[in-house]
Amino acid sequence: MKIKFSKFEIHYISTQPTLKIIMKDKLVPVLFFLLFALIVLNGCKKNKELPACGCSAPATDTIAETSNLKGEIMYFGSNNSKDFQNKYVIVYTEKDCINCKHYLAICNESVLPAEVLALKSSKNTLQVSFSGVLKPVCEKVFAPADNTYDNVSLTKIVLQ
Numbered sequence: 001m002k003i004k005f006s007k008f009e010i011h012y013i014s015t016q017p018t019l020k021i022i023m024k025d026k027l028v029p030v031l032f033f034l035l036f037a038l039i040v041l042n043g044c045k046k047n048k049e050l051p052a053c054g055c056s057a058p059a060t061d062t063i064a065e066t067s068n069l070k071g072e073i074m075y076f077g078s079n080n081s082k083d084f085q086n087k088y089v090i091v092y093t094e095k096d097c098i099n100c101k102h103y104l105a106i107c108n109e110s111v112l113p114a115e116v117l118a119l120k121s122s123k124n125t126l127q128v129s130f131s132g133v134l135k136p137v138c139e140k141v142f143a144p145a146d147n148t149y150d151n152v153s154l155t156k157i158v159l160q
Contacts, residue, residue, distance in 0.1 A: 053138035054137070055107035060134050060150070062132075063132050068129055070128065071091055071102075071129075072092070072126065073157075074125045075088055075119045075123070081137070082138070083149070084149070089105050090152065100146045100147075102147070103141075116157075134150045136150065
């Protein structure tokens with residue numbers, strides 16, 4: 001037996017003592033709402049975390065201006081590490097450790113003077129003193145333990 005009302009139908013099945021109510025007008029909007037909610041909740045995930053490596057990563061260490069570090073700046077064209085390809089790099093050696101070399105890929109090349117930018121074509125090196133903020137590289141370099149590899153955002157650079 002089927003009884004129709006304006007908003008729903010009642011199906012009464014004589015073989016089973018169940019009452020089934022189908023809401024015609026409410027079913028379609030509810031399904032659209034659930035579909036919309038599913039799309040919105042899955043599509044609006046925002047990643048507000050800072051990257052763990054690269055020039056946008058948080059600082060891991062600071063080279064203060066008072067440390068008066070001196071090194072050689074050069075341009076690395078093609079290199080094995082993606083972090084150092086086509087970048088200006090400062091290499092400095094610790095005073096008490098001749099084998100200890102620190103390679104710093106420069107993140108903010110806009111602060112470099114014209115003399116340094118000319119190194120790209122000349123393949124020479126220049127002596128500089130510098131300070132800045134160190135950030136981790138994304139691709140770890142396999143090298144002797146005496147060598148370190150980082151990115152640096154320079155706060156000061158002076159030609160020697």
